[in-house]
Amino acid sequence: MTEYFYTNQQSIIYTVVIILVLWIFQFILKKAAQRVGRQSEIHITRTRLMFKYINILVIILAIFLLSITWGYNAQELSLIFSSIFAIIGVAMFAIWSILSNITAGIILFFSFPYKIGSRIKIHDKDLPIEAIIEDIKAFHLHLRTLDGELITYPNNLLLQKAVSLVEKEYHADEGKDAL
Known part of the structure; x- marks a missing residue:
């Protein structure tokens, strides 16, 4: 065991440093997303969704950096990652609406002025909608019309x-007699 440590001492130290730096990077990104969510009064579930995206980014970076640390050639890694991304790209082209909804969800997280509980009107010539935002998901919004109908509306x-x-905010208890 000690022989393994001495032969791979430099790689082990780099691994510890990379994990520590990525952990700090992840912590900073999550704090920034949390700060943006708190300042913009974004619902906690939307902030947690951003945390998942941050985790995915950090995992991809960790795999790439640790692979280089443990002796994989950068050209081999670039070939592997480009092949993986090419396959993912072809798959995403086939299901591009999912990707556009995820991207729209990220954009809405940072710039959507409406919150859960807001009553909005969507100006669509074919199907105008006036509803209350019940939930904001990664792919869609849950809207409740004034008639009580639940509509799932895509983010894109x-x-x-x-x-x-x-x-600005709708409260279901408004208009009820106080008991």
Whole structure:
């Protein structure tokens, strides 16, 4: 065991440093996302979704950096990663709407002025919608119409349509008699 440590001492030290640096990087990114979420009054579930994206980014960086540390040639790694990304790219082209909804979800996280509980109107000539935002997911929004109908609306369509704020926050208890 000690012989293994001495022969790979430099790689082990680099591994520890890389893991520590990536852990700090992940911590900083999560704190920044949390700060943006708190300042913009974004619901905690949307902030947690950003945490998942940050985790995926850090894992990909860790795999790449640790592979280089343990002796893989950069050309071999670039071939492996480019092959993997080519396969993923072809798969994503086949299901591009999912990718566009995820991208729209990230954009909405940072710039969507409406919150859960806001009453909005989507100006669509074919199907205008006036509803209350019940939940904001990675791919879609859950909207509850004034008639009680639940509508699942894709994030990418929300970026393509004009949306206006009717009421900032809607409370289901409003209008009920106090007991």
